[in-house]
Amino acid sequence: MPMLLSECQPRVHRPGSMPNTIAVAAMGGGSRTTTDAHPAGLPAILAQLVGQRLRVAHLGTASGESRESEQAVEELFGRVSEQVDDIAHARILGSAAERRRSLRYLAGANLVYVSGGNTALALQAWRKHHADDMLRQLSRHGVLMSGSSAGVLCWFDACVTDSFGAARVIDALGFIPGIACAHYGEFQDGRKLLRRVARGYPTPSLGIADGSLILYSQSCGYNAINLGVHRSVELQLKGEVIAEVPLKSITLDVVRMGRKAGRR
Numbered sequence: 582m583p584m585l586l587s588e589c590q591p592r593v594h595r596p597g598s599m600p601n602t603i604a605v606a607a608m609g610g611g612s613r614t615t616t617d618a619h620p621a622g623l624p625a626i627l628a629q630l631v632g633q634r635l636r637v638a639h640l641g642t643a644s645g646e647s648r649e650s651e652q653a654v655e656e657l658f659g660r661v662s663e664q665v666d667d668i669a670h671a672r673i674l675g676s677a678a679e680r681r682r683s684l685r686y687l688a689g690a691n692l693v694y695v696s697g698g699n700t701a702l703a704l705q706a707w708r709k710h711h712a713d714d715m716l717r718q719l720s721r722h723g724v725l726m727s728g729s730s731a732g733v734l735c736w737f738d739a740c741v742t743d744s745f746g747a748a749r750v751i752d753a754l755g756f757i758p759g760i761a762c763a764h765y766g767e768f769q770d771g772r773k774l775l776r777r778v779a780r781g782y783p784t785p786s787l788g789i790a791d792g793s794l795i796l797y798s799q800s801c802g803y804n805a806i807n808l809g810v811h812r813s814v815e816l817q818l819k820g821e822v823i824a825e826v827p828l829k830s831i832t833l834d835v836v837r838m839g840r841k842a843g844r845r
Contacts, residue, residue, distance in 0.1 A: 603630055604756060605726045605797045607733035609763040609789030609813060610697070624657065626794065626806065628664035631691050631725050637668045638690035642706050643698030643731035646672050650696045658694075673706050680710055687715050690724060697730030701744035701751055704735060713754055720756050730763050733789055736797075737761045741771045741778070748774045757797045759785035766790055766811055776823050779816035786816040788825065795828065804831045 606627060628635050637658055644650035651670050658665045669690070671683035687693065693716065695703070707713040720726055726736055734740035737753045741762035744751070748770040750760065762768065762775040765788030772788060779786035785803065789795055792809020805813045805828040814825040 602723055603725065603796050603798045603801075604720055605733075605736045606630055606794055607695075607727050607736065608729040608792070608794050608808075609733055609765060610730045610767070610791035622808065623794070624659070624662070624664045627692055627725065627727060630796075633691065634666045635664055635692050636666050636690050637692050637694055638687045639668060639670050640673070640693065640695045640703070640712075640728075640732075641670060641698070642673050642695075643700060643703040643735075644696060645698070645702070646670070646674050650698070654694060654696055671712075673710050673712050680712075684712070684715055687712075687719060690719070692725050692727060693719065695726075695728030695732030695735055697728075697732060699744045700731040700734050700740060700742045700753075703731055704751070704753060707754075716754065717756070726756060733795065734761055734763050737787075738784060741768075741775050743768070743771065750774070750778060759787055759803075761787045761789055763789050764791055765813065776816060779823055780818055787813060787828075788816065789813045793828075796831070804829050806831060 608623075624635065635658065637654075639651065639654045641647065641650040641654070655668060658668050669686035671686045672679045673683060704713075707716070716726070728735070734742060735753050736756040737759055738755045738757075739750055739760040740753045741748055741750055741760065748768070760775070760778060760782055762771040765772055765775075775786055775788060787795070787803065790809070790811035790813045792807065792811055793813040794806040794808060795813055796804050796806065803815065807830055812827045814827050817824050817826050
């Protein structure tokens with residue numbers, strides 16, 4: 582049975598975070614039931630989580646801030662629609678003036694959406710230009726962090742990525758605990774590496790599937806809304822065997838309960 586957010590048990594809280602707030606809602610990648618990496622129902626779910634019309638700040642750093650990436654996000658959110666007030670593209674790789682404008686876009690957002698591409702490139706650029714500090718402040722003030730592919734990996738303590746060719750583990754932003762691999766089940770080298778790492782990793786090891794939206798809050802830990810046929814899993818060591826345990830699923834009619842604190 583799908584779990585209600587009200588059934589969650591308290592967990593250890595990270596300093597500066599709000600335990601009852603869903604901090605991250607992001608996907609492993611595109612669902613096979615859709616034509617692209619962004620399922621059509623996603624904006625409505627994110628609007629429910631935020632609790633108001635969306636002011637989206639899009640970070641396309643992982644794709645080199647390509648126009649193609651920006652257009653995909655505009656199509657996803659419908660530019661201005663029933664759920665969306667505004668979409669702004671925050672450009673970190675451009676001029677100093679562009680970065681200053683982008684920081685203002687971020688400061689006015691209630692949703693940050695990171696699209697896919699090279700995870701390591703995005704993390705390096707954010708750290709170089711201190712965008713990571715801005716994102717951390719926004720998260721602590723209740724702004725929902727979201728995205729797909731690189732846009733789910735970046736929020737974890739660490740992630741498995743093919744940014745350098747072969748699969749490897751890199752440090753991420755550390756907004757939420759654990760290590761993650763996106764496109765789980767499709768990215769076989771990443772799956773093998775995550776299974777090896779999970780044997781000695783002290784915090785959760787998550788395989789995040791295409792079409793699976795994972796949600797994290799301090800109170801509830803990790804849950805999922807499955808928009809496709811695949812399921813995200815947590816890797817758990819049971820004896821000498823690594824088991825892939827599906828994340829608990831929650832229903833769409835209760836996700837709004839998770840955004841009571843820190844609403845902007």
